[in-house]
Amino acid sequence: MTPEEQLELFTRNCVGLETREELLEKLRLGRPLRIKYGADPSAPDLHLGHSVPIRKLQQFQELGHQVVFIIGDFTGLIGDPSGRSKTRPMLTEDEIMVNAETYAQQVGKLLDVGKCEIRYNSEWFAPMSASAMLEIAGHYTVARMLERDDFSLRLRDGIPITILETLYPLIQGYDSVAVEADVEIGGNDQLFNLLVGRDIMRAYGMTPQVVMTWPLLVGTDGTEKMSKSLGNYIGITELPTEMYGKLMSIPDELMPDYYHLLLDKSRTEVKALQADIETGKLHPRQAKANLARAIVASYHSETAAQEAAEEFDRVFTQREKPSELQEIALAAGELSGGTIGIVELVLKAGFARSKGEARRLIRQGGVKLQDQVVSDEMARVAVSEGAVLQVGKRRFGQITIT
RNA sequence: GCAGGGGUGCCCGAGCGGUCAAAGGGAGCAGACUGUAAAUCUGCCGGCGAAUGCCUACGGGGGUUCAAAUCCUCCCCCCUGCACCA
Numbered sequence A: 001m002t003p004e005e006q007l008e009l010f011t012r013n014c015v016g017l018e019t020r021e022e023l024l025e026k027l028r029l030g031r032p033l034r035i036k037y038g039a040d041p042s043a044p045d046l047h048l049g050h051s052v053p054i055r056k057l058q059q060f061q062e063l064g065h066q067v068v069f070i071i072g073d074f075t076g077l078i079g080d081p082s083g084r085s086k087t088r089p090m091l092t093e094d095e096i097m098v099n100a101e102t103y104a105q106q107v108g109k110l111l112d113v114g115k116c117e118i119r120y121n122s123e124w125f126a127p128m129s130a131s132a133m134l135e136i137a138g139h140y141t142v143a144r145m146l147e148r149d150d151f152s153l154r155l156r157d158g159i160p161i162t163i164l165e166t167l168y169p170l171i172q173g174y175d176s177v178a179v180e181a182d183v184e185i186g187g188n189d190q191l192f193n194l195l196v197g198r199d200i201m202r203a204y205g206m207t208p209q210v211v212m213t214w215p216l217l218v219g220t221d222g223t224e225k226m227s228k229s230l231g232n233y234i235g236i237t238e239l240p241t242e243m244y245g246k247l248m249s250i251p252d253e254l255m256p257d258y259y260h261l262l263l264d265k266s267r268t269e270v271k272a273l274q275a276d277i278e279t280g281k282l283h284p285r286q287a288k289a290n291l292a293r294a295i296v297a298s299y300h301s302e303t304a305a306q307e308a309a310e311e312f313d314r315v316f317t318q319r320e321k322p323s324e325l326q327e328i329a330l331a332a333g334e335l336s337g338g339t340i341g342i343v344e345l346v347l348k349a350g351f352a353r354s355k356g357e358a359r360r361l362i363r364q365g366g367v368k369l370q371d372q373v374v375s376d377e378m379a380r381v382a383v384s385e386g387a388v389l390q391v392g393k394r395r396f397g398q399i400t401i402t
Numbered sequence B: 001g002c003a004g005g006g007g008u009g010c011c012c013g014a015g016c017g018g019u020c021a022a023a024g025g026g027a028g029c030a031g032a033c034u035g036u037a038a039a040u041c042u043g044c045c046g047g048c049g050a051a052u053g054c055c056u057a058c059g060g061g062g063g064u065u066c067a068a069a070u071c072c073u074c075c076c077c078c079c080u081g082c083a084c085c086a
Helices: A003-011 A020-028 A048-062 A093-107 A130-137 A149-156 A163-179 A188-203 A240-248 A252-263 A267-278 A284-299 A302-317 A342-348 A355-363
Strands: A016-018 A034-039 A066-071 A117-120 A183-187 A210-214 A326-330 A339-341 A367-369 A380-382 A388-391 A395-401
Touching: A003 A020, A003 A048, A016 A020, A016 A188, A020 A210, A034 A048, A034 A093, A034 A163, A048 A066, A048 A183, A048 A210, A048 A252, A066 A093, A066 A163, A117 A163, A130 A163, A163 A188, A183 A188, A188 A210, A240 A284, A240 A302, A252 A267, A252 A284, A267 A284, A284 A302, A326 A342, A339 A342, A342 A355, A342 A367, A342 A380, A342 A388
Parallel strands: A034 A066, A034 A183, A066 A117, A183 A210, A326 A395
Antiparallel strands: A016 A210, A339 A380, A367 A388, A388 A395
């Protein structure tokens, strides 16, 4: 690929780019570039939001560039203030090591970890003298640090900002000096930190890294950015059926974003897709199914994605039972005359957390036994081996009597 | 340390002596519809009970009252302003 073609590919869908010219220049050097990506060791559960920059790394890697993964074991002790309104809790060293390991494992789903250079930033920071550390701090001003939104808002609202936190971007920036990064990429929330890296590199007499960022992926709720704590995330290690189902549950409006950021489709490709939907050539449901399938396939396999799609159609479109049913084990002693109270059965199956909840489900017509709606909460129902209990649209269980 | 403002159900947030299991929103769940676990609409949404009902719950303890989320008191925690120390 020519440098120009690479430029087009790498910068596709990115929001922050400092600078295009510099990137092209570096690509023209004809040597593998060193692409830095910083991993936050506090979040070992990677989701599709994290996958956006990681997929970019994959592209760089495939074209022969060197991915440099920085595990921020040292910086993890500080806690990144990005996008936070509160000071983050610090992690212990043990926690960080465990997290880092899990991290590498998950990243392996997308990248060839063996070809990555994995570095822990304690490597250069742990032995660093206090004076060297202070020297780094001498390269940045308070005024510039306060330009950052997180900080200026917190300052305005009287929320404390520790000096430690202001040091974070500098430390992260120094990582770029240590690994001689050509390019650093990340989510758009990292833009400030990455730009500081450029300044720090300059201060140490190096050619500043090129900075590229991508938009933060919106979660399944359609409003907030994807995050584990908001519960609107799709983990990259989730089962194919779960992943597929969650993807089918995203609001339609999110589809273009997901096509862009998760499948790296270009603007024109997505526009064409949207046009097809509008003209009725492509059913929106089909567009979403294609999306879900492609994404699931990238983490599992074509066949797994195919199966997940079929399973989904079976259960939700055709309203049939899933191919595998959860087991509801009943002891013969729990039955009298072969019957059991319906409330008790729902509870026993684990489909309700309390009797009240079970009653509610029954009253609302959400409970079926052998395809028959049971709406009387007082009912005693006859159960036999293999009978199927359904609660809502997605929960199924098959009775076994022991 | 002083002064002021707060701590309410999964989350946000109203209530400020009885009619409060506590408005409203969000999340969640169910039903209808559908193109899906989209959107929309409807309903539910502390526990136990067949039920009148009982129990638990408004930061924690104690108290006043026939009656407290609501009043008093002590304690803990958070925020704001001021002061103090370096």
